[in-house]
Amino acid sequence: DAGVIQSPRHEVTEMGQEVTLRCKPISGHNSLFWYRQTMMRGLELLIYFNNNVPIDDSGMPEDRFSAKMPNASFSTLKIQPSEPRDSAVYFCASVFTGTANTGELFFGEGSRLTVL
Amino acid sequence: AQSVTQPDIHITVSEGASLELRCNYSYGATPYLFWYVQSPGQGLQLLLKYFSGDTLVQGIKGFEAEFKRSQSSFNLRKPSVHWSDAAEYFCAVKSPGRRALTFGSGTRLQVQP
Numbered sequence: 153d154a155g156v157i158q159s160p161r162h163e164v165t166e167m168g169q170e171v172t173l174r175c176k177p178i179s180g181h182n183s184l185f186w187y188r189q190t191m192m193r194g195l196e197l198l199i200y201f202n203n204n205v206p207i208d209d210s211g212m213p214e215d216r217f218s219a220k221m222p223n224a225s226f227s228t229l230k231i232q233p234s235e236p237r238d239s240a241v242y243f244c245a246s247v248f249t250g251t252a253n254t255g256e257l258f259f260g261e262g263s264r265l266t267v268l
Numbered sequence: 269a270q271s272v273t274q275p276d277i278h279i280t281v282s283e284g285a286s287l288e289l290r291c292n293y294s295y296g297a298t299p300y301l302f303w304y305v306q307s308p309g310q311g312l313q314l315l316l317k318y319f320s321g322d323t324l325v326q327g328i329k330g331f332e333a334e335f336k337r338s339q340s341s342f343n344l345r346k347p348s349v350h351w352s353d354a355a356e357y358f359c360a361v362k363s364p365g366r367r368a369l370t371f372g373s374g375t376r377l378q379v380q381p
Contacts, residue, residue, distance in 0.1 A: 183367050185367075185368060187371075194371060194372070195358065195374075197369075202367065208368065255300060255362050255367060257312075257314075257369055258314075259304075259313075260311050261309075261310055262310075262311055
């Protein structure tokens with residue numbers, strides 16, 4: 153079975169450019185999460201969706217960040233304009249949240265973003 | 269609010285030695301608890317989880333963890349470490365009413381030959 157698929161795996165861009173990260177969750181999973189990993193702050197939850205609806209976006213750093221989930225099989229995280237402090241690894245994770253589940257998340261391999 | 273503390277940033281052990289990675293959580297009731305492993309350049313892989321029942325939980329790759337309510341701890345153990353266990357290990361907590369996991373800061377494990 154395919155896991156969570158993220159693209160691109162690596163992105164190098166210049167400050168001020170728009171960055172779009174993509175995620176395809178595991179088929180059948182109805183919750184999707186975006187996390188950011190940095191040395192200083194560790195793994196931080198940015199936003200999560202349930203049934204394609206954003207539930208908690210309190211972790212989104214500022215208005216430069218936006219996330220969408222137009223359907224159950226695709227999500228994007230956009231940064232516009234990007235800044236050097238956005239450099240991090242961005243992880244997407246998914247899970248099926250129904251009854252009798254313990255909610256462990258399944259992670260993609262991450263998108264490493266470097267903003268020069 | 270729930271939180272997770274991993275007091276050891278970096279641990280070095282010799283191959284074949286035993287391992288214990290510490291994790292303490294803060295939450296009013298019993299949360300769901302997880303250990304994940306991250307190899308360099310990779311995503312996070314679930315090692316094991318606890319949500320109820322037997323407080324000693326067995327996971328993949330020979331790892332186990334013990335939930336101790338009195339100490340609010342969920343320490344990860346392995347009796348004999350292999351070189352391939354070198355990675356970063358994350359403890360995570362989830363309250364039953366919440367979907368997202370809260371992660372600790374991670375412990376980087378180095379294995380000496």
